[in-house]
Amino acid sequence: MLHLSDIKKYDRCDKYYWFSKQIAVPYFPFATCNYNIYDLTKQYFMFQDVFEGQRGDDPAKALEAMKDHMVLMNARFAYKTLRVTVPFLVLEEKPTLILPYNACFPKEHEAQKIADMCFVLNKNGIEIAEILIVHLNADYVRQGELDVRACLAVSEYLYNDKNKAHHKAIDLAQEHYRELDDVIEVMENLPDLSQVQKKRSSACTNHFKCDFFYHCFPNDHHDTSILNLVQSQKKYELLDRGITDMAMVIDDVIEGNRYQYAQIMAAKKRGLFVDKMALHTWMKKLVYPLTYLDFEWETYVYPPYDGMKPFDVLVFQYSMHIQKERQGKCFHEQFLSKGDCRRAFIEDLIAKIPKTGSIVVFNAVGAEALRLQQLAVQFPEYEEQLRQIWTRMVDLSVPFSSGLVYDPRMAGEYNLKKLLSLFSDLSYENLEIAQGLEAVRRWRELEQGSEESQKIEEALYAYCGMDTYSMKVLIDFLYSQLTPA
């Protein structure tokens, strides 16, 4: 039995599809989906007398239901071995497909999947004349009960990468329409591809690294591999020319990118590359006392509390290490709570954070600074004090992400945990929580009233505290690079 998600995988790469059938990949939702979009869509359109399909339904059931229902939800249809679940099918004068998305701007790349769904419906004698996209309204601000008609938006369009609506879903579906007989035939008879050697391509790393990347290329990721050259249009061409390692690159292939330059220089000298002048300029931004600050948060698809918008986050924890002077001792402050703790979080943070000095954050712009800006919109009475905090933030990722400091062992990555393991003897290995998604998972358990609440809280304190202490260690490391040996 094939599903549309299988076809999508096969389109990306036949071996990717083949692996997906052999190896289960665990899925962890980055956001909590706190409402059911199918129920909300039903409410939005005030649908009555809806046929609701169930998992495992015989496709004949949906065809039968069409005789006495105008609206079908989650109806199963099939063509040969391909099964599709159709979110909403409205059988009025013009059969209409209604597709709900837990997203603010469902993207045009959905078009192929929609076209393939139309193909199966077509083979069942249903010609879709209209497609409506139901999505979240990015501007909706919750006040009181969730207002379904304000929270959801209905559009005939899908959105491009800049969230602009240029093309109707029905037009895109027609453009992408294809006969799937051959694809089904090939997919049904796919041989064992495990030993088939594939050439690495953009399909392996586009948007996200393929789940089976290291199955396909187990020896391909040595630290200075040419394929670890970041933001390079030329790396596959270089590989084809036999340039397998960054150390083999001649300078004229650098694409005007400082990070690439640092990568190549570090590979050639087989060790740490430091642009001391640029690093010195960056370090001059730091003003003591230094506050190393880190937040943990949960993302909600639907705003759970007043003043929040779709996909807003709830910051539930902070850790800060405060260092009054260089090489001085660090003091630690922390906060952790559950439920709607936004006001308590803001007040505790404002009360404890030093009023002067730099606030060192890792990836500040897209994370901690943004979180405070969102809280300032939700609680305008604290805007000035929060602004005082985010405007003092200095992003510690910058020296590592912009080529001021590069170690070949970074292999094109610069996350906090990796840097800590490279530039100190410390690591997250012995912590019960060792990465951000796990922190969110454990907090969800806490929120749901876990009996292990004390243990979870301790683990969360240890994890977030490690993040801020790691920043202090990295700042020490950067200073050491400016000090003459």
Ligand code: SF4
């Ligand atoms: S790593 Fe590339 S070749 Fe291998 S399965 Fe994934 S997409 Fe296909």
